[in-house]
Amino acid sequence: MKPWEANIRKVVPYTPGEQPNERGMIKLNTNENPYSPAPGVEKALKALDADTLRLYPDPTAGDLIHSIAAFYGLKDEQVFTGVGSDDVLAMCFLTFFNSEKPILFPDITYSFYDVWADLLRIPYERPALDEEFHIRKEDYFRENGGIVFPNPNAPTGVEMPLSEIEEIVAKNPESIVIVDEAYVDFGAASALPLIEKYDNLLVVQTFSKSRSLAGMRIGYAFGNPELIKYLNDVKYSFNSYTMDRTTIAAGVASMEDKAYFEECCHKIITTREWTKAELRKLGFSFQDSRSNFIFATHESCPAKELFTALREKHIYVRYFPKDRIDNHLRITIGTDEEMKKLVEFLTEYLQK
């Protein structure tokens, strides 16, 4: 060990899904949207005057905050924004999870939560999902330093009913409960209406999945103005100019096109339901997904083998070599054409 190593902040980083870039590949491994961002986004980018980049961006990202608030019928003071919801969530962990008591999140969930907790030295416990990959609300009715879970959960796609989320929030007035709604636009119920009733609830969403802007990096959170102020205090104590001018312009243009957004979500939901039926015929099983992916296991063929076989055909899906889920594949919903090609390949492969 080097003499200076004792003072290093050591952490095992999050591993993002791979980003291959091959012609003709079918990329179903990182839950991106197969459709382009709203047409207004391209226009907004083309209209950008490079000369304005001399100037710092608006540290409050006011235009973007305002367009998000307007879309959801909220006040600007109820909205926080950051560079992807990963940034928003990291700021939330830093701001709200400062107890000696452990924070709680499921054993099977978004694999960034434990990384932030490790990085920030936040103690945590991970109640196990039940056999059908459902969050057991009772596991969150005990002393804790905060609670976070996605709804629908990732990588399972399982939705928790809003009534159960409300119970968790209501039973934990002494902690902040964060609901990570990265996939909520694909057919699940948002906890957003509950922020008027509970001052300890924060709802986090992203432009990366349902708004086709993973490459732009925009996330946001809803909560009562007091929570949002605490978040901003921490953000401005860390880095005030996180969101650049380009991103703000693209985000505003995206939020303004509600019809396009709804059309894309609708197409993905339709393709997802078609894919579910086809996968079932092929011997796959899965919990009902309300997200833009399906978390499936096959009755006879090991997930790892399928993952490798698909990869050789340049069809990328996600495989997690982790306890309890190492016989599952997480398959993002692409276009109809992509999903047909996936099903065709699987049909042929599983017949052998």
Ligand SMILES: *Cc1c(COP(=O)(O)O)cnc(C)c1O
């Ligand atoms: C994709 C995802 C995020 C992060 O998305 P950003 O691209 O950083 O906005 C957060 N939580 C979950 C559960 C996700 O799947």
